[in-house]
Amino acid sequence: MKTKLIMVFLLYVIILNHLHATAQNHKDLDRDYVKKDSILWNEYEKRMDSIVRNIADTQKRKADLIANLDETNRKNKELAISFKNTIGGIERIFMTRAQFTKTELKNVLESTSLRVRKTSAFKAIQDHLNIDQIKIGNLWPEHLTIVDTANLPIRLKKNITNIIIYNGSGMSDCMGESNRSELNKLAKDAQFSSRAKIYLFYNTENINTLKNINAKFNDHLEYISDLTGDYSNFKIATGSQAVPTVYIFNSDGKLEAIQLGVEDLITKWQNN
Structure with missing residues (x-):
């Protein structure tokens, strides 16, 4: 009986250590993503400042600014995908969802961890996938219940x-x-x-x-x-x-x- 109790206790300790190590690993990954994301956008800002200060030609300056933004958005997307199993990564994927096809988003979600699948960002991406977003020529979406500060539903004004x-x-x-x-x-x-x-x-x-x-x-x-x-x-x-x-x-x-x-x-x- 005593041997069984010792074995149970040791198993309990092993499980606790595993859970602690897993939680610490999650925290480390979350911090790593935040750090790399911060570096990415700080470098973007520095390049933007350099372009504005050093390029006098208007057309050239505009082209370089756009190119810098496009390149940063590409890296931003890749970074978020590589950290899709962090809280910050899945939140960034939702924020940049328009840069993904719905097929790409579906593939990303299918390879996420249980931890990430519990987040609001994950659910919001699922909601994004399950509906057709409003496009030019569409009517006002009547299924949306939107209220004013008096908590009264609003309807678009007619003929204006x-x-x-x-x-x-x-x-x-x-x-x-x-x-x-x-x-x-x-x-x-x-x-x-x-x-x-x-x-x-x-x-x-x-x-x-x-x-x-x-x-x-x-x-x-x-x-x-x-x-x-x-x-x-x-x-x-x-x-x-x-x-x-x-x-x-x-x-x-x-x-x-x-x-x-x-x-x-x-x-x-x-x-x-």
Whole structure:
């Protein structure tokens, strides 16, 4: 009996040591990914600064900036795939999902660990794979339940242009003070208001957070969310990655255009 107890105890110790070693290995891999990701983007920033400082020719400078971004995005994708079994790696794959074909994403998911399959990012990629993202010419997705700061469902206004700006997290204002100010002027303009409406979409989990974001900026824009958090249904349905991304629905409720940034939007409406 005593020998059996000793054997059980030793087995217990071995299991604990194995679990501890596995957990430590996960932590090491997570840290390694974060370190390499940081190095990648720091080098990107340095090259960008060097190009801007040292290349006077406008066309050459623009071409080199684009080439630097493309090369960094390629390396970013490869790095995320190689660290797909880390938390940071799978989150990055979701963030850059538009750079993958759905077949590529499916293959990545099939080779991930049980630990990663429990993450929100893994589930969000699955959701991305299981639906067709909104494309030009599609009607407003009625299956999405999106609410305003009064927690009331919104519906696109009929017979006018509806402009939904995906602005991601409310912790920072990715549009910048100047762009937000110009959008606010548009929203207050009587002529514009009769022809179009601006909504700002945020990834929030509760209505109070959405209200706090609205109160922070205290403007005339309408704040909306589907209250499903960082991996929002709207974000997945639209394929939104960059912030801000502008979705323009025409008077028939069809998606007319998708553009990055709000500068072109402001220019267009101020000149008409």
